[in-house]
Amino acid sequence: MNWFSLLFGPGGWSGLLLEGAGVTIALAVVTVPFGFGAGLALAVLKLAPNKVVRAFCEAYTTFFRGIPDLLSLFIVYFGLQALIDRLGHALGLANPIELNAFVAGVIALSVVVAAYSSEVWVAALKSVPRGQHEAAQALGLTPKQAFMLVLMPQLFRIALPGLGNIWTILLKDTSLISTLAVMDLLRAASEAGRNTTQSILFYSVAAAVYLVFSIISGMVQAGLERRVNRGFA
Amino acid sequence: MWQTLQDNAATLFNFEMMGRYGWRLVDGLWITIQVVAISVSLGFLLAYPICLARMSRSKILSGAALCYVTFFRGTPLLCQLYLVYYGAGEIRAFLTDIGLWWLFRESYFCCIFAFTLNTAAYQSEIMRGALASVPRGQTEAAASLGLSKYRIARHVVWPQAFIVALRPFGNELIAMIKSSALAAFVTLLDLMGQTRFIFARTFDFLIYVYAAIIYLVIVEAIRRVWGLIERSCSRHLVIATRETQESRGQDESRISRAGGHGLSHGGSPQSQRA
Amino acid sequence: MKKARLLQNDAVLKTTTLLAALGFAACLAAPASAKEWKTVRFGTDATYAPFESVDPSGKIVGFEVDYGMALCERMKVTCTFQNQDWDGIIPALLAGKFDVIFSSMNITEERKKKVMFSDMYYATPIVFAGQASNKSDDVSPAALKGKTIGTQSSTIHANFLEAFYKDSNIKLYPTQDEPNLDLASGRIDYVVGDGLVEADFFEKKGNGCCRVISEIKRVPGIHGPGVGAAFRPDDTDLRDMFNKAIGELDADGTYKKIEAKYFKQDIRGKQLVN
Numbered sequence: 001m002n003w004f005s006l007l008f009g010p011g012g013w014s015g016l017l018l019e020g021a022g023v024t025i026a027l028a029v030v031t032v033p034f035g036f037g038a039g040l041a042l043a044v045l046k047l048a049p050n051k052v053v054r055a056f057c058e059a060y061t062t063f064f065r066g067i068p069d070l071l072s073l074f075i076v077y078f079g080l081q082a083l084i085d086r087l088g089h090a091l092g093l094a095n096p097i098e099l100n101a102f103v104a105g106v107i108a109l110s111v112v113v114a115a116y117s118s119e120v121w122v123a124a125l126k127s128v129p130r131g132q133h134e135a136a137q138a139l140g141l142t143p144k145q146a147f148m149l150v151l152m153p154q155l156f157r158i159a160l161p162g163l164g165n166i167w168t169i170l171l172k173d174t175s176l177i178s179t180l181a182v183m184d185l186l187r188a189a190s191e192a193g194r195n196t197t198q199s200i201l202f203y204s205v206a207a208a209v210y211l212v213f214s215i216i217s218g219m220v221q222a223g224l225e226r227r228v229n230r231g232f233a
Numbered sequence: 234m235w236q237t238l239q240d241n242a243a244t245l246f247n248f249e250m251m252g253r254y255g256w257r258l259v260d261g262l263w264i265t266i267q268v269v270a271i272s273v274s275l276g277f278l279l280a281y282p283i284c285l286a287r288m289s290r291s292k293i294l295s296g297a298a299l300c301y302v303t304f305f306r307g308t309p310l311l312c313q314l315y316l317v318y319y320g321a322g323e324i325r326a327f328l329t330d331i332g333l334w335w336l337f338r339e340s341y342f343c344c345i346f347a348f349t350l351n352t353a354a355y356q357s358e359i360m361r362g363a364l365a366s367v368p369r370g371q372t373e374a375a376a377s378l379g380l381s382k383y384r385i386a387r388h389v390v391w392p393q394a395f396i397v398a399l400r401p402f403g404n405e406l407i408a409m410i411k412s413s414a415l416a417a418f419v420t421l422l423d424l425m426g427q428t429r430f431i432f433a434r435t436f437d438f439l440i441y442v443y444a445a446i447i448y449l450v451i452v453e454a455i456r457r458v459w460g461l462i463e464r465s466c467s468r469h470l471v472i473a474t475r476e477t478q479e480s481r482g483q484d485e486s487r488i489s490r491a492g493g494h495g496l497s498h499g500g501s502p503q504s505q506r507a
Numbered sequence: 508m509k510k511a512r513l514l515q516n517d518a519v520l521k522t523t524t525l526l527a528a529l530g531f532a533a534c535l536a537a538p539a540s541a542k543e544w545k546t547v548r549f550g551t552d553a554t555y556a557p558f559e560s561v562d563p564s565g566k567i568v569g570f571e572v573d574y575g576m577a578l579c580e581r582m583k584v585t586c587t588f589q590n591q592d593w594d595g596i597i598p599a600l601l602a603g604k605f606d607v608i609f610s611s612m613n614i615t616e617e618r619k620k621k622v623m624f625s626d627m628y629y630a631t632p633i634v635f636a637g638q639a640s641n642k643s644d645d646v647s648p649a650a651l652k653g654k655t656i657g658t659q660s661s662t663i664h665a666n667f668l669e670a671f672y673k674d675s676n677i678k679l680y681p682t683q684d685e686p687n688l689d690l691a692s693g694r695i696d697y698v699v700g701d702g703l704v705e706a707d708f709f710e711k712k713g714n715g716c717c718r719v720i721s722e723i724k725r726v727p728g729i730h731g732p733g734v735g736a737a738f739r740p741d742d743t744d745l746r747d748m749f750n751k752a753i754g755e756l757d758a759d760g761t762y763k764k765i766e767a768k769y770f771k772q773d774i775r776g777k778q779l780v781n
Contacts, residue, residue: 011562011563012563013563015563015564015565016561016563016564016565019565062449062453063445063449066407066448066449066452066453067411067445067448067449067452068410068411068412068413068414068415068425068448069411070414070415070425071414071425071428071441071444071445071448072445074441075438075441075442075445078438078441078595078598079438081598081599081602081603081604082438082602084602085601085602085603088603101604168307172308172309172310173309175309175311175312176309176311178311179311179418179592179681180592180595181590181591181592181595183565183590186309186311186312186315188565189312189315190315191554191561192563193315193319194554194682194684194685194688195556195560195561195563195684195712196712197323197688197691197712197714198323199315199316199319199320199322199323199688200316200319200320200323200324203312203315203316203319203320204316206312207304207308207312207313207316210307210308210309210312211303211304211307211308214303214306214307214308215303215307319688321692322688322689322691322692322693322694323692325692325693325694334693338693338694340678418681420657420678420679420680420685429594429660430660430679432594433594433660433661434661436597436598436621438598
């Protein structure tokens with residue numbers, strides 16, 4: 001079996017693998033703003049004065065951090081379908097609304113990432129000195145300005161290592177989506193392997209691509225950390 | 234009224250489904266516990282040599298260890314699992330020649346093999362971080378007192394490293410329990426596998442919720458137990474330090490299958506002892 | 508406390524509204540087609556060569572794809588094919604991810620409780636396959652006691668094995684390819700599946716590893732008469748459109764043409780009005 005021709009020859013599988021890699025990256029990148037954003041919101045709510053709100057957020061985090069990511073994905077995926085179905089019927093729509101598999105994947109991953117990242121954000125929020133907030137107020141900044149100009153940069157600096165960890169987890173968790181018929185990198189490798197019985201070849205290629213993503217992420221994270229820590233000892 | 238209560242209970246808890254298939258969940262849970270316990274233990278044994286290799290002065294050894302750790306932390310566990318399971322099937326002739334086919338034939342052992350390799354990579358990084366967090370001065374002082382290398386390790390370095398490593402090890406155990414769900418995709422009927430089996434029969438999505446609750450209970454139980462162990466082990470430390478560890482160290486150090494390249498160690502900077 | 512309240516008012520409100528809006532937008536991502544069927548979405552598990560599989564460019568190809576497209580041409584609608592895991596294919600249909608299951612789904616009473624079937628459009632023999640080195644043709648439950656038999660989960664084959672082969676080791680896989688791969692590597696002893704699918708696998712990828720042993724007579728309660736397209740129970744108009752087109756394609760020979768492209772034998776099976 002010629003490895004080269006299996007990958008790059010006519011009828012080669014590299015096209016599908018490349019597409020899969022694209023889907024993997026797209027999934028991860030699109031999840032970042034939703035997941036980390038929701039995580040920040042969750043973190044802020046966790047520090048709210050209202051006990052019920054705090055308890056709910058804690059419960060949410062405990063639930064999605066305590067169950068396998070795979071199970072979270074399944075629950076959100078199938079649960080979301082069921083929910084939308086019910087909503088559709090309740091609103092009297094003739095046909096149920098469809099949820100695109102990619103979008104469902106993003107939502108499912110965001111739910112999980114929000115739970116993980118909220119812990120990181122909470123630690124970061126707690127470690128920004130109270131004085132900063134009070135000083136911003138004293139200077140007459142609006143709450144929004146205070147958040148964007150004073151808190152966020154400091155939060156980001158402290159949260160960065162933790163968020164970097166979560167990004168790595170996210171990148172690998174996208175492979176779980178392959179079990180829900182989304183053609184990501186791992187699924188593409190599975191299809192190729194099944195169709196040609198050369199599983200070792202294709203899974204190794206997939207692993208190599210994930211490794212490359214992982215290494216690049218590490219370098220980017222190191223660079224970001226250096227930049228963000230300018231001026232600090 | 235009793236009837237409505239029963240009806241409502243029935244929507245939340247599918248008695249009929251659980252009556253028919255509930256035993257499968259218990260079966261699956263037992264398999265999960267076995268697989269996780271064995272892989273984490275074997276992984277621990279494997280992690281120590283890797284950790285030593287990583288910290289050794291020999292470029293070859295540390296390079297090889299770095300490659301190992303980078304590979305198993307940088308690729309998804311599902312990919313590794315498929316590689317082991319279907320890869321082994323492809324090289325069956327070779328495996329039979331070296332007398333190891335019986336091992337890779339069973340998905341149970343394949344899973345344990347893949348999980349062990351994976352958790353060893355993470356555990357070795359935890360160990361490395363913990364050992365590195367013990368100040369050099371301790372080793373030097375102990376050496377100047379005339380203690381042998383073994384004594385230094387056993388009585389000075391390890392006990393201090395152990396406390397730092399405790400929380401991340403707990404996280405790793407929890408992470409492994411959660412990751413073990415992937416075994417369902419190589420036909421192992423663990424808790425997740427049985428859950429999928431039952432879903433395929435009944436199409437009742439609630440079965441996933443029940444499985445989630447079981448996982449949650451196990452993870453919470455381990456978290457509590459670990460908390461107790463931590464508290465009893467760090468009793469001699471100053472209270473302020475313990476608080477710092479608890480509030481800051483809460484899983485920033487090792488969230489689940491955390492990657493983090495290059496600079497990670499057992500704990501993030503904030504969770505080091507004061 | 509002040510800090511939290513200040514943040515709460517503005518940021519939280521905004522973030523939550525943004526998320527809610529995005530959530531709704533996402534849900535409305537692809538509004539379903541109207542009652543007037545202009546587009547029909549087919550759902551299939553494309554791991555079932557030669558009926559449906561994924562080619563290197565990612566396209567879904569196979570007998571059922573060609574046949575489905577021909578039906579659509581006859582019904583004057585536009586059609587798309589979507590890949591969907593077999594285990595979740597009925598829930599996906601019921602949730603509206605697509606409009607028809609066109610994936611070699613056998614018509615059984617159990618499935619009729621959840622979905623509605625079209626007329627049967629093919630029926631092929633169901634077979635036992637085994638290792639080439641296995642010269643015995645005896646596949647009775649007694650002979651296969653203790654042996655490992657693999658098949659796809661949520662299929663009539665799985666139900667058949669569970670009903671009659673209680674003493675054998677039954678392994679269930681997410682797709683039909685995987686037990687075939689495991690049979691080829693010698694991990695399992697037998698596979699139960701569709702005769703043409705097995706033959707196709709052994710011919711194209713088997714390398715002489717395995718052979719089809721014998722046919723299994725269709726058990727009426729378990730196997731059903733043959734394969735049909737599955738619809739949501741409300742979509743009677745779509746089902747009627749399909750039945751009409753199936754009849755027309757039979758009459759004018761298009762079925763035979765497509766059939767001849769893939770198979771040397773007749774797979775049409777007995778006509779069954781559903």
